Amino acid sequence: MKAHDSIVGLVVAILGGAIALYSQSLVPPRHLNYGPGFFPLLIGIGLVLVGGGLIVQGYVTGRDKPLFYRPRWLENRQLVFRFWIIPIAILFYWLAVTPLGFLATATILLAMIQIANGVRWKLAFAVALITALVVNILFASILHVPLSWGVLTPISGLFIW
Incomplete structure (x- = not known):
């Protein structure tokens, strides 16, 4: 619809x-x-x-x-899957960011979205990790808004300047 x-x-x-x-x-x-x-x-x-x-x-x-x-794209299963991956990703982020932390959640999320859209998994994980690190550093260091560290709390000091 x-x-x-x-x-x-x-x-x-x-x-x-x-x-x-x-x-x-x-x-x-x-x-x-x-x-x-x-x-x-x-x-x-x-x-x-x-x-x-x-x-x-x-x-x-x-x-x-x-x-x-x-619309006609609803007849194509792959396009429907690509549509639903974004709401599923939002739900996953909401459920996983507190226990896993932003870096882990964002890396998994961005990599899975890229893989679902045909990007090779090694490249997808590399881009996802770099993107998550940059966003985390921007929020923590420039905007002074801490993001959840979750399981990475013991090493969180390495990523904040």
């Missing part, structure tokens, strides 16, 4: 507004002007802008289209 761009845009804009509002409740550290709410605020504003753009695009280009229809 595919929804009209205006409906998707409205949902995205509402979600972005909710994220931006929630980010205001995250208290920054005393010594910084920004903190844990800065990145979610940027994401929320971006989602509101993108949602607004989708609403306008849907109105301008899709006035004659139905609000909901079944």
Whole structure:
């Protein structure tokens, strides 16, 4: 089932507004002007802008289209699997990030998404590990937002400067 761009845009804009509002409740550290709410605020504003753009695009280009229809890609099992891997990955992250930690969870997650999309497993794990390390260092060192270390807590000091 595919929804009209205006409906998707409205949902995205509402979600972005909710994220931006929630980010205001995250208290920054005393010594910084920004903190844990800065990145979610940027994401929320971006989602509101993108949602607004989708609403306008849907109105301008899709006035004659139905609000909901079944796209042809739903007939291809591999494409359906590739679609569902993202919601499954989000659920996996939500369940695994606390016990495993961000580095382990993000590495597994990114590697599995790449492998599911045809990337060789060695390359997928290398790219996933480097990406997870860079994101972790950015969050911990620049944004001062600690991510869960989980099973890697004993060596966590090696990745923060």
